[in-house]
Amino acid sequence: MPSKTTKTSVLLKSSQMFKLILMQLSGLFRKSLNVIMAILAAAVVGSILMLIVGRNPFVVYRLLFQNAFGSERALFITMQRATPLIFTAISSSIAFRTGVFNVGVEGQFFIGAIAGTFVGYAFQLPMILHLPLSLLAGFLGGAAWAYIPTLMRQKLGISEIITTIMTNYIATFLISWLTNYPMRETPLVAETPIVQNTARIPQFVNLNPNLAKGTQAHLGIFIALAVVIITWYIFKYTKLGYQWRMVGLSALFSEFGGINMDKTFIGGMLVSGGIAGLGGVVEILGVWRRYKDLFATGFGFKGNLASLLGGQSIIGSTIAAIFYGGLEAGALGLEWSTGIPRQLIDIVVGLIIFFMAAQGMWSFLNKLKLKNGKPGEGMMAFVKRMFTPKRKEETL
Amino acid sequence: MTYEIEMIGIRKEFPGVVANDNIDFAVRKGEIHALVGENGAGKSTLMNVLFGLYQPDAGTIKIRGEEVKFNNNLDSIAKGIGMVHQSFKLVPSFTVAENITLGHEPSKLGFVDKDAVRENVIKISKRFGLKVDPDSRIRDMPVGIQQRVEILKALYLLSDILILDEPTGVLTPQETDELFEVVRSLVATGITVIFITHKFREVMAISDRVTVLRDGKWIGTKDTKDTNPKELARMMVGREVLLRIDKTEANPKEQVLTVENLKVLDNRLQEAVRDVSLSVKAGEILGIAGVEGNGQRELVEGIIGLRTAVAGDIRINGKSITKMSVRQRRDYGISCVPEDRYVRGVALRASLEDNLIIENYDKAPISKGQVLNLKKIAQHASRLISEFDIRTPSSKVIASTLSGGNLQKVVLAREIDARPKLLIVAQPTRGLDVGSIEFVHRRILEARDRGAAVLLVSAELEEVMSLSDRIAVLYEGNIVGTVKGGEATEEELGLMMAGITDEGEDQRDSHSVEQQVSQEV
Ligand SMILES: Nc1ncnc2c1ncn2[C@@H]1O[C@H](COP(=O)(O)OP(=O)(O)OP(=O)(O)O)[C@@H](O)[C@H]1O
Numbered sequence: 019m020p021s022k023t024t025k026t027s028v029l030l031k032s033s034q035m036f037k038l039i040l041m042q043l044s045g046l047f048r049k050s051l052n053v054i055m056a057i058l059a060a061a062v063v064g065s066i067l068m069l070i071v072g073r074n075p076f077v078v079y080r081l082l083f084q085n086a087f088g089s090e091r092a093l094f095i096t097m098q099r100a101t102p103l104i105f106t107a108i109s110s111s112i113a114f115r116t117g118v119f120n121v122g123v124e125g126q127f128f129i130g131a132i133a134g135t136f137v138g139y140a141f142q143l144p145m146i147l148h149l150p151l152s153l154l155a156g157f158l159g160g161a162a163w164a165y166i167p168t169l170m171r172q173k174l175g176i177s178e179i180i181t182t183i184m185t186n187y188i189a190t191f192l193i194s195w196l197t198n199y200p201m202r203e204t205p206l207v208a209e210t211p212i213v214q215n216t217a218r219i220p221q222f223v224n225l226n227p228n229l230a231k232g233t234q235a236h237l238g239i240f241i242a243l244a245v246v247i248i249t250w251y252i253f254k255y256t257k258l259g260y261q262w263r264m265v266g267l268s269a270l271f272s273e274f275g276g277i278n279m280d281k282t283f284i285g286g287m288l289v290s291g292g293i294a295g296l297g298g299v300v301e302i303l304g305v306w307r308r309y310k311d312l313f314a315t316g317f318g319f320k321g322n323l324a325s326l327l328g329g330q331s332i333i334g335s336t337i338a339a340i341f342y343g344g345l346e347a348g349a350l351g352l353e354w355s356t357g358i359p360r361q362l363i364d365i366v367v368g369l370i371i372f373f374m375a376a377q378g379m380w381s382f383l384n385k386l387k388l389k390n391g392k393p394g395e396g397m398m399a400f401v402k403r404m405f406t407p408k409r410k411e412e413t414l
Numbered sequence: 415m416t417y418e419i420e421m422i423g424i425r426k427e428f429p430g431v432v433a434n435d436n437i438d439f440a441v442r443k444g445e446i447h448a449l450v451g452e453n454g455a456g457k458s459t460l461m462n463v464l465f466g467l468y469q470p471d472a473g474t475i476k477i478r479g480e481e482v483k484f485n486n487n488l489d490s491i492a493k494g495i496g497m498v499h500q501s502f503k504l505v506p507s508f509t510v511a512e513n514i515t516l517g518h519e520p521s522k523l524g525f526v527d528k529d530a531v532r533e534n535v536i537k538i539s540k541r542f543g544l545k546v547d548p549d550s551r552i553r554d555m556p557v558g559i560q561q562r563v564e565i566l567k568a569l570y571l572l573s574d575i576l577i578l579d580e581p582t583g584v585l586t587p588q589e590t591d592e593l594f595e596v597v598r599s600l601v602a603t604g605i606t607v608i609f610i611t612h613k614f615r616e617v618m619a620i621s622d623r624v625t626v627l628r629d630g631k632w633i634g635t636k637d638t639k640d641t642n643p644k645e646l647a648r649m650m651v652g653r654e655v656l657l658r659i660d661k662t663e664a665n666p667k668e669q670v671l672t673v674e675n676l677k678v679l680d681n682r683l684q685e686a687v688r689d690v691s692l693s694v695k696a697g698e699i700l701g702i703a704g705v706e707g708n709g710q711r712e713l714v715e716g717i718i719g720l721r722t723a724v725a726g727d728i729r730i731n732g733k734s735i736t737k738m739s740v741r742q743r744r745d746y747g748i749s750c751v752p753e754d755r756y757v758r759g760v761a762l763r764a765s766l767e768d769n770l771i772i773e774n775y776d777k778a779p780i781s782k783g784q785v786l787n788l789k790k791i792a793q794h795a796s797r798l799i800s801e802f803d804i805r806t807p808s809s810k811v812i813a814s815t816l817s818g819g820n821l822q823k824v825v826l827a828r829e830i831d832a833r834p835k836l837l838i839v840a841q842p843t844r845g846l847d848v849g850s851i852e853f854v855h856r857r858i859l860e861a862r863d864r865g866a867a868v869l870l871v872s873a874e875l876e877e878v879m880s881l882s883d884r885i886a887v888l889y890e891g892n893i894v895g896t897v898k899g900g901e902a903t904e905e906e907l908g909l910m911m912a913g914i915t916d917e918g919e920d921q922r923d924s925h926s927v928e929q930q931v932s933q934e935v
């Protein structure tokens with residue numbers, strides 16, 4: 019008799035466990051469903067745009083896919099485009115998850131790039147030292163750049179949202195000056211000297227001419243993946259990761275529990291900035307080999323978007339960064355083969371983010387509406403509140 | 415006779431839990447119907463079903479005899495149902511007036527009419543006799559006043575049926591009496607009230623009928639005049655419950671906590687703790703009695719290190735901790751159950767496992783070096799869950815899925831399990847059912863008998879009186895008197911709490927009168 023009851027209770031327990039697992043899966047499913055819905059919606063709107071400019075969307079999407087994932091070469095191009103985005107996406111996610119608002123990933127990326135470039139061309143060292151030192155310089159450059167807003171918040175109490183945006187602009191001007199004056203190699207173009215062979219990250223074609231022919235994909239992808247694995251491990255398995263997660267989830271609780279809020283803020287910001295900077299130097303040492311003023315922009319912002327797209331989780335934002343890289347590779351191929359401007363893809367990605375945000379916004383407004391009575395009222399209240407002048411103490 | 419509300423055969427299941435299991439619940443028009451049951455019995459769930467926030471898996475709802483189906487709370491609001499939730503849903507950075515009228519702001523030329531907002535709020539606050547300052551910000555107020563705002567917010571939508579989910583959990587006895595007046599006057603105008611509470615005193619005082627739930631099932635509905643607390647407790651818990659705990663004599667040893675001339679500011683930079691000196695010995699419970707908002711929160715936060723002491727000294731076993739960080743103080747042997755468990759006590763979006771290790775995540779065996787031991791964390795959580803009888807399907811769920819009482823047990827479990835030298839407990843049984851209160855009180859006494867110094871802060875006079883070995887009364891940031899636990903009478907304490915001491919003089923100086931007034935407008 020007793021054995022029977024324990025058996026049923028075990029059965030009951032396992033069925034409960036099963037339900038629990040199902041619940042968690044369905045949560046995951048719902049989250050990814052949101053992303054998929056947003057992508058579909060963006061694809062539809064994108065199709066309309068293509069129809070307007072007289073293209074067949076099916077053909078365009080097929081070409082896009084082929085150029086992103088359809089061949090070995092396409093995959094390598096995707097890899098090359100995705101590599102810097104993985105860094106900036108992880109950088110953004112670390113900030114988000116630790117409750118830090120780092121809108122300065124863009125600037126940190128470029129400061130890291132220029133710092134690493136300098137070490138890369140200015141020193142003569144064996145590769146075994148030179149490459150790691152250049153990478154380290156990139157990491158430190160990004161972290162140092164992130165330290166400015168950190169200090170301004172710690173000492174002056176200025177929100178990092180504003181200061182990280184500001185430091186993006188300063189970074190652009192600073193680098194323009196550096197590449198135009200002190201670091202300039204020739205009078206002709208604003209670019210630095212080329213980095214030494216010993217500081218270059220090998221490209222796949224260097225290893226085997228048949229592999230990745232005609233692409234600039236490089237071994238930096240392994241550095242990116244190592245960063246992904248390390249940060250994932252830190253968040254899941256270490257005390258530091260626990261502190262970061264808790265502060266991100268509830269600052270008040272963490273403070274009560276004795277977590278050092280200043281340390282967490284500074285740590286989150288510096289590591290986020292450092293990884294952005296590392297992404298910058300990897301991009302230089304792997305692809306460009308020298309810093310040309312304004313060689314590219316938007317890595318930081320794209321990383322922010324990929325992080326949002328991936329639900330701010332480490333794995334999710336990595337997948338999103340690869341997806342984003344694929345879209346870019348596809349768009350490049352599209353431009354070559356059909357002349358469709360690759361900015362179209364920026365529009366599509368923008369639309370995906372828009373639709374994802376719209377879902378969040380929609381459920382937020384719905385809640386407001388549900389809480390407060392008549393439909394639509396919540397939205398009105400929300401809009402009104404946005405335009406209501408703040409009280410004095412708040413603006414202080 | 416048709417009922418105002420009839421819920422028939424209601425079933426609501428969450429993954430791993432049947433929160434409502436075939437419940438029948440009927441309320442007559444114009445009555446005050448108390449709904450009682452243990453933590454996690456399914457009271458809030460049943461009310462959320464009635465309010466349209468949850469869709470039942472089975473069962474029907476009739477309002478005034480007419481069958482209804484609520485898809486959301488718009489539908490139920492349209493039927494005249496209003497609800498005050500157990501956990502606060504106010505916006506901390508908004509003022510009282512903005513919170514109450516949120517979504518229903520009177521407007522002028524498309525902009526919110528600030529003056530009208532204030533006026534409306536003053537009007538209804540007068541009409542229902544609930545005093546609030548329309549311009550205060552929620553985050554600066556004691557929890558008691560915040561709850562008052564919640565009630566006003568529900569009344570603002572003028573309902574015929576008002577659901578109050580544990581409205582008195584955070585109120586002082588005086589505020590509770592005021593609320594009862596309000597409820598009675600509402601009922602006199604024909605409004606029907608459903609009243610969830612854990613306090614039998616309140617059931618007996620205010621309700622006409624009472625329904626008991628246990629484990630998601632309907633146990634019985636009684637006319638209040640035909641029942642008594644003992645019977646209700648038995649129905650709720652399924653066994654005899656000690657309504658007042660028997661406590662052994664304290665055996666105080668060395669002095670653990672010494673506070674000398676402590677001064678602490680509140681959020682508005684007013685002196686909330688003015689000049690407090692007190693001491694607690696190992697093996698002793700010092701109760702702090704006082705009307706809420708007299709510096710209790712700041713005193714606790716000052717000792718644990720969330721607020722800096724402007725003046726004075728705090729010592730543990732003779733060593734000054736005044737300059738230490740929260741972590742250092744915790745490591746030095748202080749634990750604390752904070753009064754606002756939803757904000758400070760837990761991270762609602764984190765798992766129970768994560769919530770349960772904030773105290774010891776940096777100590778073996780939970781972590782070694784930098785690395786966490788996930789297996790030990792899971793074991794730690796399961797052990798506390800079973801030791802403290804926390805009702806949850808798994809230790810992996812996030813804290814916000816737990817019922818209010820069970821959430822409190824999570825905090826208690828974590829803080830008591832740390833085996834502190836000094837255990838601070840602020841409002842430890844707020845929102846707990848009788849069985850759990852008995853359990854928590856026993857745990858606090860156990861901690862004392864193990865040799866911990868216990869500082870108990872509670873707005874429940876009964877609780878302070880039954881647990882404390884000594885009682886200090888806090889009034890306007892000062893200790894106005896200390897009495898022995900066994901010898902205090904309710905009248906004596908009540909007088910001290912009002913600031914009237916033996917010397918027969920009113921302690922209020924002109925400054926404090928000013929403050930009092932600004933709090934009351
Ligand atoms: N959203 C949810 N998701 C999962 N489980 C839930 C959810 N809401 C409630 N539960 C579970 O349902 C049960 C009933 O919870 P409910 O909140 O109704 O209890 P209660 O009677 O109001 O308790 P208390 O007195 O502690 O507030 C509990 O076991 C709780 O953990």
Ligand SMILES: [Mg+2]
Nearest residue numbers: 458500817818
């Ligand atoms: Mg409840």
